[in-house]
Amino acid sequence: MSEQPELTVQGWGPGGASEAPDLAAVLPKAARRHLARELGWTPRPTPPVAVDEIRLPPSRLPADVHAELVALLGEDHVRTDRDARLRRAGGRSYTDLLRRRAGDASGAPDAVVLPGGTAQTAALLALCSERGVLVVPFGGGTSVVGGLAGADPDDRPSLAVDLARMASLADVDVASSLVTVGPGMRGPALEAALAPHALALGHLPQSWEFATVGGYAATRSAGQASTGVGRFDDLVAGLTLATPSGVLELGHPPASAAGPDLLGLALGSEGAFGVVTELRLRVRPAPRAARYEGWSFRSWADGLAGLQRLARHDLLPDVVRLSDPDETRATLLNAGGTGARLLRGALRARGRGGGCLLVVGWEGLAPLVRARRGAARPVLREHGAVPIGRRVGESWRRHRYAAPYLRDRLMDAGLLVETLETAATWTDLPAVYDAVRAALRASLGREGRQPLVMSHVSHGYPTGASLYVTVLADRDDALPLQQWLTAKRAATDALLAAGGTLTHHHAVGADHRPWLEREVGPLGVEVLRAVKQRLDPRGVCNPGVLLPDREGFS
Numbered sequence: 001m002s003e004q005p006e007l008t009v010q011g012w013g014p015g016g017a018s019e020a021p022d023l024a025a026v027l028p029k030a031a032r033r034h035l036a037r038e039l040g041w042t043p044r045p046t047p048p049v050a051v052d053e054i055r056l057p058p059s060r061l062p063a064d065v066h067a068e069l070v071a072l073l074g075e076d077h078v079r080t081d082r083d084a085r086l087r088r089a090g091g092r093s094y095t096d097l098l099r100r101r102a103g104d105a106s107g108a109p110d111a112v113v114l115p116g117g118t119a120q121t122a123a124l125l126a127l128c129s130e131r132g133v134l135v136v137p138f139g140g141g142t143s144v145v146g147g148l149a150g151a152d153p154d155d156r157p158s159l160a161v162d163l164a165r166m167a168s169l170a171d172v173d174v175a176s177s178l179v180t181v182g183p184g185m186r187g188p189a190l191e192a193a194l195a196p197h198a199l200a201l202g203h204l205p206q207s208w209e210f211a212t213v214g215g216y217a218a219t220r221s222a223g224q225a226s227t228g229v230g231r232f233d234d235l236v237a238g239l240t241l242a243t244p245s246g247v248l249e250l251g252h253p254p255a256s257a258a259g260p261d262l263l264g265l266a267l268g269s270e271g272a273f274g275v276v277t278e279l280r281l282r283v284r285p286a287p288r289a290a291r292y293e294g295w296s297f298r299s300w301a302d303g304l305a306g307l308q309r310l311a312r313h314d315l316l317p318d319v320v321r322l323s324d325p326d327e328t329r330a331t332l333l334n335a336g337g338t339g340a341r342l343l344r345g346a347l348r349a350r351g352r353g354g355g356c357l358l359v360v361g362w363e364g365l366a367p368l369v370r371a372r373r374g375a376a377r378p379v380l381r382e383h384g385a386v387p388i389g390r391r392v393g394e395s396w397r398r399h400r401y402a403a404p405y406l407r408d409r410l411m412d413a414g415l416l417v418e419t420l421e422t423a424a425t426w427t428d429l430p431a432v433y434d435a436v437r438a439a440l441r442a443s444l445g446r447e448g449r450q451p452l453v454m455s456h457v458s459h460g461y462p463t464g465a466s467l468y469v470t471v472l473a474d475r476d477d478a479l480p481l482q483q484w485l486t487a488k489r490a491a492t493d494a495l496l497a498a499g500g501t502l503t504h505h506h507a508v509g510a511d512h513r514p515w516l517e518r519e520v521g522p523l524g525v526e527v528l529r530a531v532k533q534r535l536d537p538r539g540v541c542n543p544g545v546l547l548p549d550r551e552g553f554s
């Protein structure tokens, strides 16, 4: 179906779970012991059911609609086979994976369709609107907020609209630093296509290997270098949105004052207003120099103060990742072997046992990298940070996409593993951090056992920063979904009450929509509903995401 490798159905990466190594092969003994001690976890095999045993309901797509779709898109581009539907049965959150690992693919689309361009997509949307068939745009399938759930109160049949056929670089305007790209293009393919022009996009989320540019725009993604290159919102100069009511061309580079910016309505719309069929992206010259290194702060408070000071003076590096003491400790244990010895040695040599690890990276022209680094270092030192060397930074850079592979192995051994994220002003960030930790610990702690709650800041702004939280706990094998949903609800309530945003970069999806009104207010929700009503009058565009149910949420 696609020339790009497809994600495995029950986890991360192109391989099958059965080919995977066990946890002992990928996590050092010291780290396994640490987890067992902290969490009260007894490692036990909890493998996923075989893919052949996953229960997939029969397709409900009416025969006449199937025939119309074939007439529009061609036989090869309308698929109802098991493999195609299973591979698009939701995203990659912990709860998505729990369900498919347990053999439940009940949210799978009834068919998968692959339009070949804007005109075909617009015709497809008009047809689906008329025939009452849901359309759920499918990019890389890496949503972690239930963005691909395909839920519908009216239980209408649904199509996954896979953008894989629209995955090429259509135009390069070097003088304007603009490129035109199909929505199905993934990060590695795009960077490879830009390289001959000595250009780069530089958007590097941890899901980079599989996520698509259309998905980035639809979710307002942020990448690991977003502090420097900007969030994906900042990289979109314009886009084409096909809707059931027609096609919108949005954005006018380099800038325009022609009324409110309608481009902002498409960014973050998560397929609820239509399908992004083309993007005009801002690119930059491929960096000529890069410098990554590690620093150690005595405490989380010192680390935050140091980053805040850099941010105020516009001195933040392109990549900034400050780990709290729990994440720093886990990083030290996970490094294992030579890596861990080097890191511990570097810390000891500077009189630090643990503290908070900071990884920073600068990229660009060599003199600028030197100058920016030179200006940032004294500020870090003033806040008590000590440099611990390039190897630490380079090691992080080498392993920056590894964590999701490890998550599968942790799940195989009886662990709950999930992440959540938010952002807050520098003033509110410490309270948000405390509140989220307390809520997760209260919800997931039992019989004297505590979850491991590890946090880092990875995106800095002059006004504040993001907070990314990874949670590990002994899984409740009897009620694993409820265990996490209860904790997630507690954490979300807590972070909103403390002043955090509902989401800094994962989007709203199905999972966060009950809280959207708390973020944008009742009138804000009504404005979004009015836009949807105009663009998608029959409500066929991904109705399970973004907008809360009408009954509201207490």
Ligand SMILES: Cc1cc2nc3c(=O)[nH]c(=O)nc-3n(C[C@H](O)[C@H](O)[C@H](O)COP(=O)(O)OP(=O)(O)OC[C@H]3O[C@@H](n4cnc5c(N)ncnc54)[C@H](O)[C@@H]3O)c2cc1C
Pocket (backbone or CB within 6 Å): 012, 091, 092, 093, 136, 137, 138, 139, 140, 141, 142, 143, 144, 147, 148, 163, 183, 204, 205, 206, 207, 210, 211, 212, 213, 214, 215, 216, 217, 218, 219, 220, 221, 222, 223, 224, 269, 270, 271, 272, 274, 275, 276, 277, 404, 505, 506, 507, 509, 542, 545
């Ligand atoms: C292991 C892992 C690491 C991650 N790391 C990051 C990270 O560092 N930063 C970050 O921001 N996110 C991260 N994510 C979340 C996810 O990768 C992003 O939300 C990403 O932008 C989704 O892209 P996708 O192509 O996979 O979209 P999908 O998952 O396929 O879709 C996401 C949503 O967008 C809609 N959509 C997709 N394509 C289009 C389109 N062309 N038009 C309209 N709507 C569309 C879908 O219907 C869905 O609602 C991570 C996820 C995982 C599993």
